[in-house]
Every structure is written in structure tokens, then in C-alpha cells.
Amino acid sequence: MDFIGAYSANNLIYLLKGFLVTIEVSVYSIILAFIVGTLMGIIRYAKILVLSQVIALYVGLIRNVPLLLVFFFIFFALPEVGLKMSVFTASVTGLTIYASAMLCEIVRSGLNSIPKGQIEAARSSGLSYISTVRYIVLPQALKRMIPPIVSECTSILKGSSLAIVITLPEMMRSAQIIYNYDVKFVIPILIMVGILYFSVNFTLSFFARRLEKRLTLS
Incomplete structure (x- = not known):
């Protein structure tokens, strides 16, 4: 192991450039996935004919194939x-x-x-279905959704490393290029990669707990 050589200024700068690509890809993906996933979830919850069934088919298909296959299909098959x-x-x-x-x-x-009783009570008080979902259902559901949503965000961040197969210059690819230069760099570089992943995921979890606590108290 060669920590001094592995952590040279050039290597760290190169690794951080890959880290920034990882963050950028993850942020875009999280925002888009949250928008699309929320809309599809609401449609499935409302059981809108045809659309709900199409989305159910889409979800069932995607959840049962590996992310790696999705990358391969998009980058190699679609062209x-x-x-x-x-x-x-x-x-x-x-x-x-x-x-x-x-x-x-x-x-x-x-x-x-x-609980369905809350929905029925809101509807009987004169609220429309959309208003009931917006003002009664969503605020309460959000508190319960925060932990799994954050967990999925961390999965997106970690999943971005699989884009190495389509040569995305993200952090794992940068790490691979660095330690291919000298095998003594493998452990130090992978330790640094682990620290960077951990720092982002821990920060996400920390702020999620704070938000969840604030929503619970409000």
C-alpha cells in the first residue's frame, strides 16, 4: 500500500472530478425520478383507468430487472x-x-x-377529491415517506457507479484509472472512495432525520 503516492495532489483532484460527476448525475436523477415517481404513484393511488395499469406494468418490469441491464439497453440498444x-x-x-x-x-x-376514514370525512365535509389528497392525504403521507425516499436517494448515488460500464467518468471510473496505474494505490483509493460515498449518504440521512422530526412536531 502506498498512501502517500495514492493521495498525491493530481490523484485527489482527478478523483474529486469524478466525484463531482457522480454528484451531478445523482442530483439530476433524483429530481427527475422524484417528479416522475410521485406523479405515477398518485396515478396508481387514484386508480385512473388504463394509465394506472400501464404504470403498474412498467413498475413491475423495471423492479425485476437489474439497473445494469437498463444502462446497457439505453446506451447500446436504443442507438x-x-x-x-x-x-x-x-x-x-x-x-x-x-x-x-x-x-x-x-x-x-x-x-x-x-386511514380511509379521514378521506371519507374530508369528502363529506365538501372537499373535492384533489383537495382531499393535496391537503389531507399528502401532508401526512410525506412524513411516512421520508425514510424510504432518502434510502432510495442513497441507492441512486450508489447506483451511479454502475454507469462505469458505459464509460461515464464518475468516481469509480476515476478510481479505477488511478489504481490501474499502480496496484499499490488500490486500497488507499478505495478507502477514499468509501469515505466520499459515506460523507454524502450520511449527510442525506442526517438532514432527513431532522426534517422528519420537524414534520412530526409540526
């Missing part, structure tokens, strides 16, 4: 039918497709966890 994307776009698209299916089920389960 065969004229849909070619950059590595960055393909990575964001793959993560969004995969994570939105998971978030759809999180949102649907959260909404379904609210």
Missing part, C-alpha cells in the same frame, strides 16, 4: 433504432427510469397508509 444519447444523458435517463419505479411504489404505499 440501433436511432435514439443515441451522450454518456451523461444515458446515465441520468437510466437512473431516472429505475428510481422512478421504486419511488412510485414508495409514494403509493405512503398514500395508502392514510
Whole structure:
């Protein structure tokens, strides 16, 4: 092991550049997946004909295939039918497709966890269905959804490392290039990668707990 050589300024700068790509891909994917997953979850919860069934089929399909296959399909198969994307776009698209299916089920389960009696009481008081969901169901469900949503966000961050197979210059690819130069760098570089992943995921979990506590007290 060579910690001094592995942690040279050039190596750390190169690794941090990959880390920034990882963060950028993850942030875009989280935002898009949250929007798409929330909309699909609400549609499934409302049991809108046809759309709900199509989404259920989509979720069932995506949840039962590996993320790696999604990356391969988007980057290598779609160009065969004229849909070619950059590595960055393909990575964001793959993560969004995969994570939105998971978030759809999180949102649907959260909404379904609210007692039906509250919904019936709101409806009988004159609130429309949309207003009931917006003002009665969603605020309560959100408190219950925070932990699994944060867990899915950390999964997106970790899942971005699989984009190495389509040559995304993210952190794991940067690490691989560094320790391929000298085998003595493998352990030090992987330790640093682990620290960087941990720091982001721990920060996400910390703020999620704070938010969950604040919502519970409010």
C-alpha cells in the first residue's frame, strides 16, 4: 500500500472530478425520478383507468430487472433504432427510469397508509377529491415517506457507479484509472472512495432525520 503516492495532489483532484460527476448525475436523477415517481404513484393511488395499469406494468418490469441491464439497453440498444444519447444523458435517463419505479411504489404505499376514514370525512365535509389528497392525504403521507425516499436517494448515488460500464467518468471510473496505474494505490483509493460515498449518504440521512422530526412536531 502506498498512501502517500495514492493521495498525491493530481490523484485527489482527478478523483474529486469524478466525484463531482457522480454528484451531478445523482442530483439530476433524483429530481427527475422524484417528479416522475410521485406523479405515477398518485396515478396508481387514484386508480385512473388504463394509465394506472400501464404504470403498474412498467413498475413491475423495471423492479425485476437489474439497473445494469437498463444502462446497457439505453446506451447500446436504443442507438440501433436511432435514439443515441451522450454518456451523461444515458446515465441520468437510466437512473431516472429505475428510481422512478421504486419511488412510485414508495409514494403509493405512503398514500395508502392514510386511514380511509379521514378521506371519507374530508369528502363529506365538501372537499373535492384533489383537495382531499393535496391537503389531507399528502401532508401526512410525506412524513411516512421520508425514510424510504432518502434510502432510495442513497441507492441512486450508489447506483451511479454502475454507469462505469458505459464509460461515464464518475468516481469509480476515476478510481479505477488511478489504481490501474499502480496496484499499490488500490486500497488507499478505495478507502477514499468509501469515505466520499459515506460523507454524502450520511449527510442525506442526517438532514432527513431532522426534517422528519420537524414534520412530526409540526
